[in-house]
Amino acid sequence: MKKIIIAPSFLLLFLISTTLTYAESDYYQPAKDSKEEHVMDMLFLLLLPNIQEAVSNYYSDYLTESPSVYPYQIKILNTERTNNSFMFSVTLEVTPVLGAHNPVGRDQLTFSIAPSEIKLKDFKHMETFELPPHLQDVIKKK
Structure with missing residues (x-):
């Protein structure tokens, strides 16, 4: 009797846990x-x-080193x-x-692009990430 209850339970648990799921990126590539x-x-x-x-x-107000931005980290x-x-407004994240790709934060920048110049219109710091122990010395003390 127990086998009749346990076997379908394991089968049901196996089917539920192996259902394929995926997250669709909301960023266009x-x-x-x-x-x-x-x-x-x-x-x-x-x-x-x-x-x-x-x-x-x-980041000069918060860190003793300037972080880098790589083209593949821009959205x-x-x-x-x-x-x-031929004037545009572009908002980027x-x-x-x-160092070796230790993220310090997430920022939104809005630029005004004209034939003769590129101007930063807005800078929003969205999120701060905690630095690993070996980079704690670059944080400016308040």
Whole structure:
């Protein structure tokens, strides 16, 4: 009698625990090696000096070393064309890192892009990550 109850219970538990699930990314990724991916990567490379400057300015109040931002740690959150012209507003999310890819935080940057200049319009620090023990000495004491 016990075998009749236990066997279906194990079978049911096995079926429930092996159901395939997946999380769909809410971040759009263009097809590998497509023209669109190339354009996105070029945009990241062109904006990288401005991104790095904004990140360095923000974290200089908190860290003795400037974190780095790599192109593969940039996500485009929003783009808008201004007045049907060649002026754009681009909002990005970046994850600056120290050392061997130790994330220090998550930040949102909005840039105004015009033919003659790129301007930082807004910088929002979204999240702070705890640094590992070997990087505690780069935190500025208050």
